[in-house]
Amino acid sequence: MLIEPGLITTNFEAAVAAGMPTGDGPYADFNARVQSATAAAYDGPMARFGGPPEAVAAVIEKALTKARPKARYTVTVSAPAAMAARKVLGDRGWDLAMRAQFPRPR
Incomplete structure (x- = not known):
């Protein structure tokens, strides 16, 4: 069986932010953009899906x-939409x- 959850509203965005270094390093801009994109997915308009x-x-x-489970x-609503x-x-x-x-490192 395959369970496809789509967007699950958890504190994942906080874990991403906490796990990414900030500051002036070579990936500072990239890390900030990843944090922003992740927060937007979990806190923005997409969160309702x-x-x-x-x-x-x-x-x-x-x-x-189930006696005969589906495969x-x-x-969530976002799962079939993403699959389609x-x-x-x-x-x-x-x-x-x-x-x-999502940003790519430069």
């Missing part, structure tokens, strides 16, 4: 207790979309 960790647990329990389960976008865009299109969303 996410769900709590408990939603993932409920789907896992449902999958484990694939989605959890991935399918429509193909590898190159998906990679381009991810590069547009």
Whole structure:
């Protein structure tokens, strides 16, 4: 079985920020942009398409207790949307979309 949760609203953005060095090093600008993009995903308008960790647990329990479980389960509204976008865009299109969303080091 495959559980595809999409965006799960946790404190992940805080963990990203805490784990990235700040200051004037060679990756300072990159790190700041990653922190900003991550915070925007979890705190911005996209957050309404996410769900709590408990939603993932409920789907896992449902999958484990079914006599004939499905091969694939989605959890949040964002999961099927991301899966459809991935399918429509193909590898190159998906990679381009991810590069547009998240910064690359320079």
